[in-house]
Amino acid sequence: MTTRSELTAIVLAGGKSSRMGRDKALLPVKGVPLLQRVCQSAESCANIVYIVTPWPERYQHLLLPDCQFVKEVFLSSEKVKIQESTENSILLPTSHSEGPLVGFAQGLAKVNTEWVLLLACDLPRLRVEVLQAWAAGLDNVEGEAIAALAHHPKGWEPLCGFYRRRCLPQLLEFINQGGRSFQQWLNQYSVKVLPLPAPEMLFNCNTPEDLASIQ
Ligand SMILES: Nc1nc2c(ncn2[C@@H]2O[C@H](COP(=O)(O)OP(=O)(O)OP(=O)(O)O)[C@@H](O)[C@H]2O)c(=O)[nH]1
Numbered sequence: 626m627t628t629r630s631e632l633t634a635i636v637l638a639g640g641k642s643s644r645m646g647r648d649k650a651l652l653p654v655k656g657v658p659l660l661q662r663v664c665q666s667a668e669s670c671a672n673i674v675y676i677v678t679p680w681p682e683r684y685q686h687l688l689l690p691d692c693q694f695v696k697e698v699f700l701s702s703e704k705v706k707i708q709e710s711t712e713n714s715i716l717l718p719t720s721h722s723e724g725p726l727v728g729f730a731q732g733l734a735k736v737n738t739e740w741v742l743l744l745a746c747d748l749p750r751l752r753v754e755v756l757q758a759w760a761a762g763l764d765n766v767e768g769e770a771i772a773a774l775a776h777h778p779k780g781w782e783p784l785c786g787f788y789r790r791r792c793l794p795q796l797l798e799f800i801n802q803g804g805r806s807f808q809q810w811l812n813q814y815s816v817k818v819l820p821l822p823a824p825e826m827l828f829n830c831n832t833p834e835d836l837a838s839i840q
């Protein structure tokens with residue numbers, strides 16, 4: 626049984642929110658900012674929660690007592706080298722973000738547990754009991770699998786599921802070769818399919834219409 630102390634969570638909060646027109650992480654849903662809600666769900670599954678974002682100062686005022694910020698550095702698309710600790714990192718700054726895969730790699734470099742739960746910050750309908758049941762089943766995932774994710778007809782649900790820490794070298798290699806797509810990266814490896822008893826929990830709040838539909 627995977628207990629809280631054996632799981633880290635990473636919440637990604639570095640997107641452009643271009644479809645929403647304002648920072649999704651700060652959108653109030655039933656009075657609570659979205660990032661805060663997602664982090665609370667993460668905290669109920671994992672004892673360490675990292676928020677990966679280029680702008681931690683934006684979220685300082687949120688109630689995130691057990692979360693630690695990992696300040697994302699924008700990396701050159703030529704060569705990315707992130708090693709086990711940031712002290713050893715070779716980071717080549719650029720002026721733009723490189724998307725969720727690179728944000729995830731920067732968070733993963735901090736992780737010391739075998740498994741990490743990765744969550745987007747725009748998931749207003751997460752179900753904690755489903756996340757916990759998934760976490761409890763991680764010990765039964767075959768050793769070759771690099772991740773355990775829900776699946777839909779078009780591919781994996783990469784931003785609400787689990788990854789093995791040891792996939793970091795493969796991830797960095799993919800990024801260094803110019804890869805930025807979770808689907809393309811995952812397609813190269815064995816991934817365990819997670820059951821999805823409540824598909825609505827993956828509802829993604831991307832547009833003002835999405836937001837209106839949940840208020
Ligand atoms: N840390 C980090 N998170 C990111 C980055 N890009 C996207 N994300 C996060 O990934 C999740 C899914 O993002 P999307 O909804 O696909 O995209 P978005 O950039 O936030 O919004 P759009 O501009 O409308 O596509 C959200 O939690 C984002 O905050 C990034 O470059 N760095």
Ligand SMILES: [Mg+2]
Pocket residue numbers: 745747829830831
């Ligand atoms: Mg989204």
